[in-house]
Amino acid sequence: MNLLTRCLSVLLTVGVAGSAQAQAPARSTAGAAPKDLTGLAVATFAGGCFWSHEETFEEVRGVREAVSGYAGGTTKNPSYEEVGSGQTGHAESVQVYYDPKVVTYAQLLDVFLLGAHNPTELNRQGPDTGPEYRSVAFYRTPQEKQLIEAAIRRVNASKRYSAPIVTQVTAFTGFWPAEKYHQGYYRLHPTQGYIDHVSRPKVEHFRQLFPQLLKDEKLPM
Numbered sequence: 634m635n636l637l638t639r640c641l642s643v644l645l646t647v648g649v650a651g652s653a654q655a656q657a658p659a660r661s662t663a664g665a666a667p668k669d670l671t672g673l674a675v676a677t678f679a680g681g682c683f684w685s686h687e688e689t690f691e692e693v694r695g696v697r698e699a700v701s702g703y704a705g706g707t708t709k710n711p712s713y714e715e716v717g718s719g720q721t722g723h724a725e726s727v728q729v730y731y732d733p734k735v736v737t738y739a740q741l742l743d744v745f746l747l748g749a750h751n752p753t754e755l756n757r758q759g760p761d762t763g764p765e766y767r768s769v770a771f772y773r774t775p776q777e778k779q780l781i782e783a784a785i786r787r788v789n790a791s792k793r794y795s796a797p798i799v800t801q802v803t804a805f806t807g808f809w810p811a812e813k814y815h816q817g818y819y820r821l822h823p824t825q826g827y828i829d830h831v832s833r834p835k836v837e838h839f840r841q842l843f844p845q846l847l848k849d850e851k852l853p854m
Contacts, residue, residue, distance in 0.1 A: 664816035679724035679769040680750035681758025685832035688819035695735030702810040748839035753796040771805040
């Protein structure tokens, strides 16, 4: 799906969000970090459309909040259209606020590499193509970099994928939350075509692969 097609699908469904909201659980915030960060750690990943990525990490036990946004580029506070042009250097990303006493960074890496997207696709994810859909694991410390590189080596050695992982291992430099209408998009628009045909299979794949990491509350199918 190209940028124009996806943007049109967003515009068509934003206007009917009210009916979908009644069918899905509300989010605690709208694209913002939790007000109380006490005891929380932060991780940032990019791997294609952030709608399914955000939902995937929201369902992980120990994750307080997952926020869709943009990272890895140079433009400050970019818009969705600017990122989609490929000129800002940003990738659609998700910033994850989590309790490291409940879920570890290594477990989040497993979710990212095995359950959230296909890390062997270069500058694309399924129907979405372009550098804004590239796979990136952003590290904040030397230890996180080591964990990312070790996880990639382990998954490559397991032959889980038929091709080698192309995920970039990149130092974190900043994150810009996406526009409000992107936040919680998966839950707000469960019957939207892209969600139904592209996002939902990814989320269901994660659920099947990591049932032990799911939160206890019932989640939308």
